[in-house]
Amino acid sequence: MDRCPVALDPAGNDVHAEGSRIREQGPVARIELPGGVLAWSVTDYAAAREVLSDHRFSKDGRRHFDAYVNGEVGEDFPMIGWVLMENMTTAYGADHTRLRKPCAHSFTPRRVEALRPAVAAIANELLDELAAVPAGRPVDLKALFAHPLPARAICDLFGVPAEARADMLRGGEVNVDTSISPEEAAANVARWHQEMLDFVESKRRTPGDDLTSDLVAAQREDSSLLSDDELVGTLHIMLATGTEPVKNLIANAVLALLTHPDQLELVRSGQATWQDVIEETLRVEAPVAHLPFRFAVEDVEIAGVTIAKGEPVLVNYAAVGRDPQLHGDDADRFDITRENKENLSFGHAIYRCIGQPLALLEAEIALSSLFERFPNLGLAVPAEEIGPQGTFIMNGVAELPVLLDARPATMKAAVVAEAGAVWELRDVPVPQPGPGQVLIRVRASGLCHNDLWLTDGHFPFPQADTVVVGHEGAGDVAAVGPGVTNRKPGDRVGATWVQGTCGSCDYCALGLPLTGQSGMNCTAPVMSGLTVPGHHAEYVVVLADSTVPLPDSVGYEQAAPMLCAGYTSLSALRAADPKPGERVAVLGIGGLGHLALQFSRAGGFDTVAITRSPDKHDLARELGASTVVADGEELRAAGGADVILVTGTSYEAATDALKGLRPNGRLVLATIDPEGSFTIAPHSPVWAQRQQIIGATHNGLEHLTEALDLLADGKVAPIIEVFPKERIAEAVALAAKGEIRFRAVITY
Numbered sequence: 218m219d220r221c222p223v224a225l226d227p228a229g230n231d232v233h234a235e236g237s238r239i240r241e242q243g244p245v246a247r248i249e250l251p252g253g254v255l256a257w258s259v260t261d262y263a264a265a266r267e268v269l270s271d272h273r274f275s276k277d278g279r280r281h282f283d284a285y286v287n288g289e290v291g292e293d294f295p296m297i298g299w300v301l302m303e304n305m306t307t308a309y310g311a312d313h314t315r316l317r318k319p320c321a322h323s324f325t326p327r328r329v330e331a332l333r334p335a336v337a338a339i340a341n342e343l344l345d346e347l348a349a350v351p352a353g354r355p356v357d358l359k360a361l362f363a364h365p366l367p368a369r370a371i372c373d374l375f376g377v378p379a380e381a382r383a384d385m386l387r388g389g390e391v392n393v394d395t396s397i398s399p400e401e402a403a404a405n406v407a408r409w410h411q412e413m414l415d416f417v418e419s420k421r422r423t424p425g426d427d428l429t430s431d432l433v434a435a436q437r438e439d440s441s442l443l444s445d446d447e448l449v450g451t452l453h454i455m456l457a458t459g460t461e462p463v464k465n466l467i468a469n470a471v472l473a474l475l476t477h478p479d480q481l482e483l484v485r486s487g488q489a490t491w492q493d494v495i496e497e498t499l500r501v502e503a504p505v506a507h508l509p510f511r512f513a514v515e516d517v518e519i520a521g522v523t524i525a526k527g528e529p530v531l532v533n534y535a536a537v538g539r540d541p542q543l544h545g546d547d548a549d550r551f552d553i554t555r556e557n558k559e560n561l562s563f564g565h566a567i568y569r570c571i572g573q574p575l576a577l578l579e580a581e582i583a584l585s586s587l588f589e590r591f592p593n594l595g596l597a598v599p600a601e602e603i604g605p606q607g608t609f610i611m612n613g614v615a616e617l618p619v620l621l622d623a624r625p626a627t628m629k630a631a632v633v634a635e636a637g638a639v640w641e642l643r644d645v646p647v648p649q650p651g652p653g654q655v656l657i658r659v660r661a662s663g664l665c666h667n668d669l670w671l672t673d674g675h676f677p678f679p680q681a682d683t684v685v686v687g688h689e690g691a692g693d694v695a696a697v698g699p700g701v702t703n704r705k706p707g708d709r710v711g712a713t714w715v716q717g718t719c720g721s722c723d724y725c726a727l728g729l730p731l732t733g734q735s736g737m738n739c740t741a742p743v744m745s746g747l748t749v750p751g752h753h754a755e756y757v758v759v760l761a762d763s764t765v766p767l768p769d770s771v772g773y774e775q776a777a778p779m780l781c782a783g784y785t786s787l788s789a790l791r792a793a794d795p796k797p798g799e800r801v802a803v804l805g806i807g808g809l810g811h812l813a814l815q816f817s818r819a820g821g822f823d824t825v826a827i828t829r830s831p832d833k834h835d836l837a838r839e840l841g842a843s844t845v846v847a848d849g850e851e852l853r854a855a856g857g858a859d860v861i862l863v864t865g866t867s868y869e870a871a872t873d874a875l876k877g878l879r880p881n882g883r884l885v886l887a888t889i890d891p892e893g894s895f896t897i898a899p900h901s902p903v904w905a906q907r908q909q910i911i912g913a914t915h916n917g918l919e920h921l922t923e924a925l926d927l928l929a930d931g932k933v934a935p936i937i938e939v940f941p942k943e944r945i946a947e948a949v950a951l952a953a954k955g956e957i958r959f960r961a962v963i964t965y
Contacts, residue, residue: 222247227396229609232506236536245522251295256529260536262543264520270566274511275309281512283527293399298392298406299509304450321571329574339369340586355597359617363467367579371459376427389457393610413449463576465504465613467583473551476600480553486772493553495580500560501551506535506612535612589707592693595623630685630754631945636678640946648758650698655761660773662752663689664961665781675891688714688745690752691776701761709767711780716743716763733914755965768929778935778960783924784915786813789887792913793860802858804874805865806833808960813862814840819932852877868893880906885913937962
């Protein structure tokens, strides 16, 4: 049954809805172009791939658009510019190969990669200009970044002088505007053509080190290589396609990430890459929506539909990327973790865009540098107020208004009103960094037993108007205070317990390096969650020098436990200073102990686990223990240990473990027991066997860096249970009952 053709909306108000309507009529369906001209639209991935690779389709409208050749379609056709184009993309057969060859060698992956420093420099200059915009003023990111970046890059490559760029690029912008009149379209083609002719003539007079001069020189050496019109046409297509699609790709990707913050978080946490973002954007928001034209040079059957000789065909890239036959029922959903991101947005086969490597490079640099420079980027208006580009050919936005710093005035924080009170999420002001400080957007924070003891009455309750505890925060630097040079916005960092000291007390006068010992002995230390607000909040201010960079491959949730539990465990092992061949025992297989086992194994030591929990025996062996015992007596019977790391919170068990310590051995107290005491009986062999009892806490940020590196190398992996911030009270209750295995991590 014949169906009415779908009349394309010249304003392109909703290219995706239009694509869905066309798809409902079949994989290849009739459409009506402006001016009443009938054509075919291909919305199916397999059918589009077939059309793009079939030599029976030509892009040369002068020869193969029968209605134009026969005079049925004249110069008043609103899309006449797309029929009259004469360049490498519209050439057919051997002419296509001839015209493609002079430029193709300049866009190989190797040559494009060599352009990375130049493209990065352009991006940084544009970002510097954005950074100079007064705080709080919205900016159009499309006009000030997404467009000028590829425009400057392609114009630099082809030697277009700065003063001529706006005029020469405007022709390509107008050419994709499907809402203009036939007269405006014809005038644009004529004006654009003349501007290019004048530009080519200037290169003949004064050649430079650029691709246009190379093309002119090649034409001079072999006039059969390309005519003047073909040379101009090549510049038309290279400048236009080198700017317009990349502009949309960048803007579409930014909009997608700002409206899907969970996806942006995957990139920031290292669980996805910028390449994932780019490929998914190309699929679900193809920068070119509905590209004119291909013409059947003979009757061709595609997907059961016969396209008659001379009829025009448009590949609907916006619909092809959302083909449910390939991508399932959620094909219209932006998901950078999607395994299959196949798309045809750069074409296919011999008509694949030769500028694809450059476009991908530009998009990667644009996105990574933008979100690094402005980690708090946000939309300045609701997403639904952002209008389309105004064409059915392209798929973009009219403008992209953003705030470079969209941080809120308030944040969610886990507040404890008084000792013994339930932890509650409350709205509190976002702090601002002072001298030497950084503001961290916390993504994950571990829950330490010290947090519980500070708030349940075991330790003195922190003296502050708003008590927020926590000291295992991992996130991104959102802002830096005066004088900070070692951190910048966008850095992925971890923050820990002791930030700094007073600098004036007797202990500080000793000039010792900053460690956990500093916090315990300084009369006025800066300690997260104790003397200053802690990390169980969406934002926290800390001293920049107390932060450490997170390895790229380490996610925030995995990093968080390393910032205290991992740091403490490795510091304890280093304090014991075990020698090759010595045996290490770990007492307590919990938040610290399960990491201590792995650190000992990574150091190559024979490792013993001491635990009274039979259900932990198998896990202890998996984590590195060659032997598992229940107590000091069993440890002694198993040959004893040269080092015992006390990572559990029972000093009674630590006292018992002394029974298994070898002569000259070291027992390291790495944790606190707020209710018990560690005792050495008069008959203890500690003195006779020259055993040492060592108190250890965080011992220098180099140990924290080492712990994170071991995590990145896969030699250590914390076992965690993740809770969203809304469930923090539940996480605290479970941790208090010992029902977390082995570290609760709260995401913010």
